[in-house]
Amino acid sequence: MKILVPFKRVADPENANKVKVTGAKIETAGLEWKPNPFDEYAVEAALRLTENGTAPKARLGEVIVVTFGPAECDQTLRGALATGADKAIRVECTDDQLDGPIVARALAKIVEQVKPDLVMMGKQTVDSDSNQVGQYLAELLGWPQITFAATIKNEGNVALEIARVGDGGMQRVKVKLPAVVTVEDRVVYSGGVQSAPTPASHKYADGVRFAPLPAIMQAKKKPLEVKKLGDLGIDTTPSAKYVGYEPPPARKAGVKVKTVAELVEKLKGEAKVL
Amino acid sequence: MADILVVAEIVEGQVKKATYSAVAFARDAAKALGGSYDILAIGQGADKAAAELGGYGARKVLVADDASLKGYVTERFAPIVAAAGKSHAVVGATATTNGKDLMPRVAAKLGAGYAPDITGFKAEGGKLQYKRPMYAGNAYGWLTIETPIQLVTVRQTDFTPAEPSGGASAVEKVAVVADKAADQVEFVAFETIKSERPDLTEAKVIIAGGRAIKEKFMDVLGPLADTLGAAIGATRAACDAGFAPTELQIGQTGKVVAPQLYVAVGISGAIQHLAGMKGSKTIVAINKDPEAPIFQVADYGLVADLFQVMPELTTAVKAAKS
Ligand SMILES: Cc1cc2nc3c(=O)[nH]c(=O)nc-3n(C[C@H](O)[C@H](O)[C@H](O)COP(=O)(O)OP(=O)(O)OC[C@H]3O[C@@H](n4cnc5c(N)ncnc54)[C@H](O)[C@@H]3O)c2cc1C
Ligand SMILES: Nc1ncnc2c1ncn2[C@@H]1O[C@H](COP(=O)(O)O)[C@@H](O)[C@H]1O
Numbered sequence: 001m002k003i004l005v006p007f008k009r010v011a012d013p014e015n016a017n018k019v020k021v022t023g024a025k026i027e028t029a030g031l032e033w034k035p036n037p038f039d040e041y042a043v044e045a046a047l048r049l050t051e052n053g054t055a056p057k058a059r060l061g062e063v064i065v066v067t068f069g070p071a072e073c074d075q076t077l078r079g080a081l082a083t084g085a086d087k088a089i090r091v092e093c094t095d096d097q098l099d100g101p102i103v104a105r106a107l108a109k110i111v112e113q114v115k116p117d118l119v120m121m122g123k124q125t126v127d128s129d130s131n132q133v134g135q136y137l138a139e140l141l142g143w144p145q146i147t148f149a150a151t152i153k154n155e156g157n158v159a160l161e162i163a164r165v166g167d168g169g170m171q172r173v174k175v176k177l178p179a180v181v182t183v184e185d186r187v188v189y190s191g192g193v194q195s196a197p198t199p200a201s202h203k204y205a206d207g208v209r210f211a212p213l214p215a216i217m218q219a220k221k222k223p224l225e226v227k228k229l230g231d232l233g234i235d236t237t238p239s240a241k242y243v244g245y246e247p248p249p250a251r252k253a254g255v256k257v258k259t260v261a262e263l264v265e266k267l268k269g270e271a272k273v274l
Numbered sequence: 275m276a277d278i279l280v281v282a283e284i285v286e287g288q289v290k291k292a293t294y295s296a297v298a299f300a301r302d303a304a305k306a307l308g309g310s311y312d313i314l315a316i317g318q319g320a321d322k323a324a325a326e327l328g329g330y331g332a333r334k335v336l337v338a339d340d341a342s343l344k345g346y347v348t349e350r351f352a353p354i355v356a357a358a359g360k361s362h363a364v365v366g367a368t369a370t371t372n373g374k375d376l377m378p379r380v381a382a383k384l385g386a387g388y389a390p391d392i393t394g395f396k397a398e399g400g401k402l403q404y405k406r407p408m409y410a411g412n413a414y415g416w417l418t419i420e421t422p423i424q425l426v427t428v429r430q431t432d433f434t435p436a437e438p439s440g441g442a443s444a445v446e447k448v449a450v451v452a453d454k455a456a457d458q459v460e461f462v463a464f465e466t467i468k469s470e471r472p473d474l475t476e477a478k479v480i481i482a483g484g485r486a487i488k489e490k491f492m493d494v495l496g497p498l499a500d501t502l503g504a505a506i507g508a509t510r511a512a513c514d515a516g517f518a519p520t521e522l523q524i525g526q527t528g529k530v531v532a533p534q535l536y537v538a539v540g541i542s543g544a545i546q547h548l549a550g551m552k553g554s555k556t557i558v559a560i561n562k563d564p565e566a567p568i569f570q571v572a573d574y575g576l577v578a579d580l581f582q583v584m585p586e587l588t589t590a591v592k593a594a595k596s
Binding site: 147150241244254 | 594
C-alpha cells in the first residue's frame with residue numbers, strides 16, 4: 001500500500017504566553033515550530049499500516065510525506081523520514097500564500113503525480129484549527145472521506161474498517177480504497193492501527209514512535225524532492241482572508257475558597273448556580 | 275440575493291439542539307444582509323423533524339427524507355446540501371463532528387470558502403465578517419470569504435439557540451442525490467454510548483475530571499454529577515489513560531462546552547483543555563497544586579485533595595439543595 005501523508009509544521013500554541021495578537025496579525029516570531037501533532041499521528045498510523053509490527057524494519061508499503069512551506073520545513077520532513085517515512089516532498093511557498101482550499105487543490109495535484117492508495121492526514125492543524133483540508137481534498141479527488149478515525153483495520157489492502165468518533169458514540173464504517181482518512185489522537189493508542197500481517201497478539205506502545213539516532217542519520221540520505229507551488233498549475237486565489245485578530249476575552253480573576261462549606265455558600269448565594 | 279441556508283442536524287429523527295444555534299445565526303445574518311433564510315432537513319425521518327423546524331420563521335423548510343439517508347454518510351449528505359446551497363449566499367451548519375465533516379466537502383463542490391467553527395459575526399458594508407478561535411483559543415481571527423457562496427459552521431456555545439417564533443414555514447421536498455464515492459462507503463453501525471446523564475454539549479452543569487482521579491473516575495465524579503443532574507467530562511490525559519471514554523473529552527480536540535457551572539476536578543488547566551471550557555459561566559477548580567493554571571480561569575478555587583473533598587462536596591451540595 002502506498003500512503004501519502006500531508007505534514008505541516010505549526011507554531012506551537014502551547015507557548016500560550018507567547019501568542020501575541022495585534023489587531024493586524026498573530027505574532028509567531030517567539031513561537032517554537034514543531035510538526036502538527038495530528039500529522040505525527042497520521043504518520044504513525046501510516047507506518048503501522050505498512051509494516052508487520054513484529055518486524056517493522058522490513059517495509060511492506062510506502063509512506064510519502066508532503067508539506068507546503070518554506071525551506072525551514074525540510075527539518076520537519078527529515079523528522080518524519082527519521083521515524084520511518086520513505087520519501088518526502090516539499091512544495092516551496094510561503095505560509096501566507098496558502099489557505100485550506102489552496103492546500104487541498106495542490107494536494108490533489110500531488111495525488112495525481114504520486115498515485116497513492118490512501119491519503120492519511122491529521123484531522124486539523126493546531127494553529128488554524130480549521131479542520132477542512134482532508135474533506136475538501138476528498139471531494140476534489142472524488143474519493144470517499146473518513147474523518148476523525150480512532151481505529152483502522154486493513155482489509156486485504158483494498159478496504160479499511162474504521163471506527164470514527166462521532167457526537168455521543170462511535171460510527172463504524174467500511175471504506176474501499178482509494179480514500180482520504182483523517183485521524184484523531186487516539187489512533188496511535190496501542191490497538192489503534194494494525195496491518196493485516198501484524199499478529200493480533202502484537203501490542204504497540206501507546207503514542208508515536210521516536211527516531212533512534214542512527215535513523216536520524218539515515219534520514220539525511222532519504223529522498224526529499226522540492227517542487228514549486230507555481231508549477232502545479234492550480235488556482236492560487238485565496239477563498240478567504242483574515243482581516244483582523246483579537247485576543248480571547250479575559251476572565252475576571254476569581255477567588256480561592258478555604259473550605260467546602262465556603263465553596264457551596266458562594267455557589268448558592270453569589271453565583272446562584274445551585 | 276442574500277439568502278441563507280442552514281442545515282439542521284437530525285439524529286434518529288430528532289433535531290439536535292445545536293441546530294437551533296445555527297438557526298439563530300441564520301436568522302441574524304439574514305437580517306443583517308436583508309434576505310431570508312431556509313432550513314434544510316436531511317435524513318431518514320426528516321419529514322417529521324420538518325414540522326418542528328417549520329416553527330422558527332424560516333421562509334422554507336427543504337426536506338430530503340429517504341431510506342438511503344438512515345445513518346449519516348458524508349458522501350450522501352454533501353450533494354444534497356450543495357444542490358440546495360447553490361441558490362443561497364451563505365450556507366451554515368452546526369460545528370459538531372457531523373457538521374465539521376460535511377461542510378468542507380460541500381465547500382469543495384461549490385468552490386466556496388469556508389469559515390469553520392464561528393463564534394460570532396458582523397456585517398460591514400453588506401459583507402459578513404466571521405469571528406473564529408485559533409491557536410487553541412489563544413487568538414480570535416476575523417475572516418471574510420471571497421467566493422460567491424460562503425460556508426460556515428456555527429459553534430453552539432456562542433449563539434443563543436433560536437426560540438420558536440410561531441407560524442409554519444412552507445415545506446418543499448428536495449431530490450436525493452449521492453456522490454459516486456458513496457458506493458465506496460458502507461455504514462456499519464453507530465454505537466451510541468448509553469448514559470442516563472445529559473449530553474455534554476447540552477448539559478447545564480458539568481463535572482469534569484483529570485488524570486489524577488485514576489481508575490475510580492466514575493465513582494469519584496458520579497455522586498456529585500447525579501446530585502446536580504450533571505454531565506461528566508474529562509481531560510485528554512484521563513481519556514488517554516483509559517479512565518474515561520474518549521467521547522467525554524473536552525477541549526481543543528474534544529467537545530466545546532459552556533455550561534452554567536463547570537467543576538474541574540484534578541485538572542491542571544492545559545491550554546488545550548481551556549479551549550473547550552473557558553466559556554463556562556461559573557468555573558470551580560479543585561486541585562492540590564495552588565499553582566495549577568486552572569486557577570487562572572476559575573471563579574472559585576479550592577486547593578485540596580480531590581479524594582478528600584469530593585464526598586464532602588457532594589454531601590454539602592445535597593444539603594444546600596434541599
Ligand atoms: C494536539 C493536542 C491536543 C490536545 N487536546 C486536548 C483536549 O482536547 N483536551 C484536553 O483536556 N487536553 C488536550 N491535550 C492535552 C493537554 O495538553 C494536557 O496534557 C491535558 O489536558 C492534561 O490533563 P490533566 O489535567 O488531566 O492531567 P495533568 O496535566 O497530569 O494534571 C493533573 C492535575 O491533577 C492535580 N492532582 C493530582 N493529584 C491530585 C489530588 N489528589 N487532588 C487534587 N488534585 C490533584 C495535579 O496538581 C495536576 O494539576 C492536547 C494535547 C495536544 C498536544
Ligand atoms: N501547509 C500544509 N502542508 C502540508 N499539509 C497541510 C498543510 N496545511 C494543512 N495540511 C494538512 O491538512 C490537515 C488539516 O489541516 P486544516 O484543515 O488546516 O486544519 C493537516 O493535518 C495536514 O495534514
